[in-house]
Amino acid sequence: MNKSNQGNNGELQTVALDMEWVQLMLAAKKQGIHADEIRRFLGDKTLKAM
Secondary structure, three states: OOHHHHHHHHHHHHHHHHHHHHHHHHHHHHOOOOHHHHHHHHHHHHHHHO
16 A cells, blocks of 8 residues: 555545545436435335335
């Protein structure tokens, strides 16, 4: 691992996850799924998991 990245590992993981979400949201948009529908779906799943 590059020494300059050792202290930023958590930040790099967060950026990678953020980019993954962006890609997923763009793919959903191309399929005609709106962000509100995704939020509602994930909110429902979170409530059921609790």
